[in-house]
Amino acid sequence: xxxxxxxxxxxxxxxxxxxxxxxxxxxxxxxxxxxxxxxxxxxxxxxxxxxxxxxxxxxxxxxxxxxxxxxxxxxxxxxxxxxxxxxxxxxxxxxxxxxxxxxxxxxxxxxxxxxxxxxxxxxxxxxxxxxxxxxxxxxxxxxxxxxxxxxxxxxxxxxxxxxxxxxxxxxxxxxxxxxxxxxxxxxxxxxxxxxxxxxxxxxxxxxxxxxxxxxxxxxxxxxxxxxxxxxxxxxxxxxxxxxxxxxxxxxxxxxxxxxxxxxxxxxxxxxxxxxxxxxxxxxxxxxxxxxxxxxxxxxxxxxxxxxxxxxxxxxxxxxxxxxxxxxxxxxxxxxxxxxxxxxxxxxxxxxxxxxxxxxxxxxxxxxxxxxxxxxxxxxxxxxxxxxxxxxxxxxxxxxxxxxxxxxxxxxxxxxxxxxxxxxxxxxxxxxxxxxxxxxxxxxxxxxxxxxxxxxxxxxxxxxxxxxxxxxxxxxxxxxxxxxxxxxxxxxxxxxxxxxxxxxxxxxxxxxxxxxxxxxxxxxxxxxxxxxxxxxxxxxxxxxxxxxx
Amino acid sequence: xxxxxxxxxxxxxxxxxxxxxxxxxxxxxxxxxxxxxxxxxxxxxxxxxxxxxxxxxxxxxxxxxxxxxxxxxxxxxxxxxxxxxxxxxxxxxxxxxxxxxxxxxxxxxxxxxxxxxxxxxxxxxxxxxxxxxxxxxxxxxxxxxxxxxxxxxxxxxxxxxxxxxxxxxxxxxxxxxxxxxxxxxxxxxxxxxxxxxxxxxxxxxxxxxxxxxxxxxxxxxx
Numbered sequence: 001x002x003x004x005x006x007x008x009x010x011x012x013x014x015x016x017x018x019x020x021x022x023x024x025x026x027x028x029x030x031x032x033x034x035x036x037x038x039x040x041x042x043x044x045x046x047x048x049x050x051x052x053x054x055x056x057x058x059x060x061x062x063x064x065x066x067x068x069x070x071x072x073x074x075x076x077x078x079x080x081x082x083x084x085x086x087x088x089x090x091x092x093x094x095x096x097x098x099x100x101x102x103x104x105x106x107x108x109x110x111x112x113x114x115x116x117x118x119x120x121x122x123x124x125x126x127x128x129x130x131x132x133x134x135x136x137x138x139x140x141x142x143x144x145x146x147x148x149x150x151x152x153x154x155x156x157x158x159x160x161x162x163x164x165x166x167x168x169x170x171x172x173x174x175x176x177x178x179x180x181x182x183x184x185x186x187x188x189x190x191x192x193x194x195x196x197x198x199x200x201x202x203x204x205x206x207x208x209x210x211x212x213x214x215x216x217x218x219x220x221x222x223x224x225x226x227x228x229x230x231x232x233x234x235x236x237x238x239x240x241x242x243x244x245x246x247x248x249x250x251x252x253x254x255x256x257x258x259x260x261x262x263x264x265x266x267x268x269x270x271x272x273x274x275x276x277x278x279x280x281x282x283x284x285x286x287x288x289x290x291x292x293x294x295x296x297x298x299x300x301x302x303x304x305x306x307x308x309x310x311x312x313x314x315x316x317x318x319x320x321x322x323x324x325x326x327x328x329x330x331x332x333x334x335x336x337x338x339x340x341x342x343x344x345x346x347x348x349x350x351x352x353x354x355x356x357x358x359x360x361x362x363x364x365x366x367x368x369x370x371x372x373x374x375x376x377x378x379x380x381x382x383x384x385x386x387x388x389x390x391x392x393x394x395x396x397x398x399x400x401x402x403x404x405x406x407x408x409x410x411x412x413x414x415x416x417x418x419x420x421x422x423x424x425x426x427x428x429x430x431x432x433x434x435x436x437x438x439x440x441x442x443x444x445x446x447x448x449x450x451x452x453x454x455x456x457x458x459x460x461x462x463x464x465x466x467x468x469x470x471x472x473x474x475x476x477x478x479x480x481x482x483x484x485x486x487x488x489x490x491x492x493x494x495x496x497x498x499x500x501x502x503x504x505x506x507x508x509x510x511x512x513x514x515x516x517x518x519x520x521x522x523x524x525x526x527x528x529x530x531x532x533x534x535x536x537x538x539x540x541x542x543x544x545x546x547x548x
Numbered sequence: 549x550x551x552x553x554x555x556x557x558x559x560x561x562x563x564x565x566x567x568x569x570x571x572x573x574x575x576x577x578x579x580x581x582x583x584x585x586x587x588x589x590x591x592x593x594x595x596x597x598x599x600x601x602x603x604x605x606x607x608x609x610x611x612x613x614x615x616x617x618x619x620x621x622x623x624x625x626x627x628x629x630x631x632x633x634x635x636x637x638x639x640x641x642x643x644x645x646x647x648x649x650x651x652x653x654x655x656x657x658x659x660x661x662x663x664x665x666x667x668x669x670x671x672x673x674x675x676x677x678x679x680x681x682x683x684x685x686x687x688x689x690x691x692x693x694x695x696x697x698x699x700x701x702x703x704x705x706x707x708x709x710x711x712x713x714x715x716x717x718x719x720x721x722x723x724x725x726x727x728x729x730x731x732x733x734x735x736x737x738x739x740x741x742x743x744x745x746x747x748x749x750x751x752x753x754x755x756x757x758x759x760x761x762x763x764x765x766x767x768x769x770x
Contacts, residue, residue, distance in 0.1 A: 156611055156646045157551045158558045175646075178551065183646055186612040201645040 047518070049295055049525035051270050053258035053286070055277035061234050061244070061255050068094055076101060081208035085112045088195060088233070092240040113197060113206030116171045154179055156199065167215070169207060173200035177215075184215050188225050194232040245286055247276035254278045258286045268541030269528045271295045293451055296524035297459040300540040305401075305458035313398050316391055325388070327356055327380040356380040397461040404454035411447045414490075418443045421494060428496040431503075438503055442490055442510045449483045449517045456520060464534040468527070475523060479516040486513050552610055556580050559650050571654045573604070581606040584620070585654045589697065594689035595623070595661045598697025602657060603633070604650060614644035615653060624685075624692040624723060626666040626675035631750055635660070636670035673753030677723070684720055691721035695747075722747045728756070737768045 056064075065087075072083040075098060089112035090097040101108045109115045153160040154176035168174040175183075179199070184207070187193045196212060198205045216226045231253060238244040238255050242262040247254045254276035261272035272286035273293045283292045288299040290306055297305075323334045326342075328349035335342065340353040350359035357377030422436040456476045463469040486509040494502065527533050538544050557580060563573045572586045583604040589595030601620040607613050617640060619633035627636040639648060639656055648656075669675030678685045693699030719729050724746050732742045745767045749759055 157555055159551075159554075173647075179646065182551075182609075183612045186609050190609065190613070199646045201639075201647045203645075 047522060047525075048529070049271065049521035051258060051260050051272045051274065051286070053256055053260075053272070053274045055275065056244075056255045056257055058231065058234055058253045058255070061237060062230070065092075065234070065237050068092060072097065076105070081210055082109075082114050084209060085114050085206055088236060089113070092237055110204070113195070113204050114208075116203075116205055167211075169198050169205045169211065171198055171200065171203050171205045173198050173203055175199055180215050184212055185225055188229050188232065192232055194229065194236055245274075245284075247278065247282055248284050248289070249276070249278075249282050252276060252278050252282060254282070256284075256286060261286045265541060267299045268539075269298070271298055271525070271528075294455050294458075295452060296521050297455045298528060298541075300542075301459060301462055301535075302455065304537075304539065305461065308394075309398060309401070312394065313402075316395055316398070320388075320391060320395060324353070324356065325384055327351055327358075327383055351380070352377075356384055394461070397457045401454055401457040404450045404457070408447060408450050408454065411443070411450075414443055414447075415440075418490065424494060425499060428494070429499045431499065435503075438507050438510070439490070442486060442506050445510050445513055445517075446483055446487055446490065449479060449513055452517055452520055453480055453483065456524075459524070459533075462535050462537060462539065464536045466534065468532055468534065472524070472527075475516075475520045479513070479520050482509065482513045482516045485509060552606070552608075553580060555611060556606060556650075562649075563651050566651070569651065569655065571651050571658075573650055573654075576603075581610075583650070585617070585650065587654055587658050589693060589699065590658055590662045593662055594686045595625075595693050595697070596699070598693035598699040600657075600661075600697055602654065611646040611648075614640050614648075615650065616640075617653065617657070622692060622696040623661070624674060624689040625661060626664045626669045626671060626678045627660060628670055628674075630671050630674055630723075630752070631755070634670060636665075636668060674723075687721040688723040692723070718743055723752055725752075732764060732768065735765065735768075741768060 068087060069080055069083045071094065072078070072087060073080060076083070076086075078086070086097055086101070086108060087094070089108075090100070097108070106115070106118070110117050151160075152162075152164070152166060152174070154164065154166070156175055156179040159176055159178070165177040166174045167177055167180050183199055184196055187196050196207045197203065198207070212229060213226065216229070234253075234255070235246060238246050243257050243259045245256050245258070247256065256274045256276050258272050258274055260266060261270055267287040270287075271294065273283060273295055274286050276282045276284075285292060285294060285299065288303060290299070290303055294302040319332060323332045325332055326344040326347065326349055328351075329344060329347040331344060331346045333342065333344065335353055341350065341359055342353050343350050351357065352359055355377040357380050361377075418439050422433075422439050425431055425436045425439070426433060453476065456472070456479075460469065460473060460476065463472060486506070489502070489506050489509060492502070524533075535542060560573050560575075560580070560583070563569075563571060570588055574584050574586075576582050576584050583606070585602040585604050587600055587602075589598035589600060599621070600623065603618050603620050605616040607616060618635055619628055622630065622633070624630060628634070635657065637656065637660055639645075639653065664678060666675040666678045674685070677688065690699065718740075719726050722743050724743065728746060728751060729739065729742050732746070733739050745764060749755075749764065749767060751759055751764070
């Protein structure tokens with residue numbers, strides 16, 4: 001039967017060739033994976049904790065804009081610059097534009113500043129027909145041609161030189177070329193404005209792109225201003241589109257498209273960490289501006305946690321170290337001087353600051369407390385610790401969170417130190433630069449895992465008690481242990497004879513840590529998708545914990 | 549010559565030549581970019597008879613960016629800050645057009661005095677006064693015009709009946725709260741002096757919380 005198949009097909013040879021080609025390609029890939037010690041999951045497989053997104057250059061966004069513009073041109077039969085003005089006016093909401101334009105094209109054209117209202121002195125020639133007749137698609141305003149009017153005085157600079165060049169939009173409000181240039185430059189450069197209206201008071205006509213271009217091109221700094229104008233247009237388009245976000249890094253002009261995280265509701269199930277692709281560190285969260293990578297925890301929880309930390313942590317720390325609660329009424333008391341005989345201002349309960357027991361039992365041993373084991377004193381301290389529990393709980397999570405944050409901040413130092421070590425290693429052993437890369441790789445991995453760990457504490461703080469939380473904390477603990485082990489290895493002194501063992505250990509541990517990190521991220525992400533996580537307070541986008 | 553300087557010089561000259569509009573523009577110091585404009589209060593308004601002065605600063609990118617104007621003369625008007633003289637007017641912000649001139653802008657200010665826009669207030673206290681009791685607001689505006697802008701005052705305008713219950717009116721038209729005046733009068737100061745000091749300190753609205761009682765007493769004792 002198999003031979004039947006092979007020979008019945010005339011294209012058999014060709015087919016075989018193709019398969020061979022495929023085979024070699026696969027081999028290549030395997031070789032690559034083998035060469036890289038650290039690859040755990042083959043590339044291309046979509047992981048649960050990653051979102052699908054595209055990184056777009058400015059040119060690519062301009063292409064998207066052009067698609068919309070062409071679409072509108074096709075439907076309305078208007079030229080490119082009219083379509084542009086209409087779309088910019090309606091904030092690139094094509095459906096709404098089509099609906100409104102079909103309703104009343106003139107109103108839309110007037111509102112978008114394409115034509116002057118009928119009522120004005122100038123009889124507006126039906127602009128749509130004029131535009132569509134231009135086959136090139138670019139309508140050059142007739143007034144673009146320099147006009148020579150005899151007693152012309154520019155109403156802005158009062159220049160009455162007969163040789164000055166003048167310009168006007170379709171509204172025929174004429175000004176000199178110099179004023180137009182200064183105006184357009186000031187609007188684009190100083191105000192960052194992309195919609196440039198006629199300079200006449202109350203005139204709502206907007207200068208179309210070819211007009212602006214014709215003004216800017218003879219200028220010395222023109223390419224810059226013209227580029228800035230293009231950038232402003234792209235920015236407006238991106239701002240109007242929920243699927244798109246501009247890269248927040250300074251002077252980066254890339255855009256990220258992430259449709260799976262465009263709605264607010266979707267942010268309850270995905271953590272859209274994206275990268276614009278320009279540079280490795282151009283990573284940011286598509287859903288919120290708080291931190292570039294707060295995986296595995298969703299934006300809502302991360303935001304709540306940061307807010308809590310800003311509001312509470314310092315106060316909580318101070319309360320913890322400087323106050324105690326009255327054993328009778330639980331008021332928080334600060335002892336700011338005097339002896340250990342405390343009298344609660346609120347309930348007048350008298351107690352000993354040292355043992356927290358009632359003062360009456362101190363008998364004649366005034367001002368000295370050596371009665372640690374007395375029953376009442378122990379009870380009082382128990383009560384005290386109970387009232388402290390929630391504070392302690394918060395501080396437990398906060399301190400670990402802050403610790404990882406601190407470590408991450410120190411990672412730059414660690415990088416430098418590791419680099420130094422790598423150099424030493426090359427000197428003391430026969431290893432090449434390539435072969436000592438394992439150190440750098442390990443440091444990067446530690447850094448990455450600390451970020452994950454940091455946010456797992458924020459998540460754990462809000463997770464409701466139960467099996468799910470236990471599982472989560474097990475994963476967290478395993479990762480934490482692995483990371484600390486690896487960190488320790490990295491810090492260990494280097495001696496020539498133990499470099500091979502160190503290399504093996506570090507490499508092993510790095511792979512292990514990477515796997516543990518994947519497990520935490522993957523499991524948490526899946527949990528969000530499956531709706532497994534239950535919170536101990538109300539979180540935006542989730543069911544109320546009370547309702548379960 | 550610098551286009552901005554040429555334009556400003558021309559505007560000042562135009563204004564000098566124009567005798568009909570009653571708008572004046574003068575230099576404050578040597579610089580032609582820091583000016584003082586003035587115009588009479590429009591007839592048929594509480595500002596009638598007053599002479600209003602405006603501080604004008606011409607920015608670097610004039611006329612492509614709007615001029616900066618604020619009242620030097622204190623004005624009781626919903627769109628003008630009673631404390632700083634700042635003006636809330638669209639043409640001084642995004643509705644500015646390079647075609648507008650100092651003169652046309654000052655004329656716009658003049659017409660702003662005719663047509664207050666309490667829904668877009670600069671001074672929330674004044675705007676509240678305007679919307680709750682227009683006649684009381686007008687009394688205060690006339691009073692302020694008289695005191696700060698050299699206006700004719702209420703008697704000349706109304707002709708009759710304004711002498712009745714003068715003391716109570718005086719508190720209201722000064723834009724003050726009766727309770728505040730009573731409070732300081734109770735300390736043994738003369739009522740007219742209390743009104744004068746509180747008015748001078750602009751003891752109204754949010755300012756009340758910022759001006760301590762000691763400060764008021766200090767002023768009263770001067």
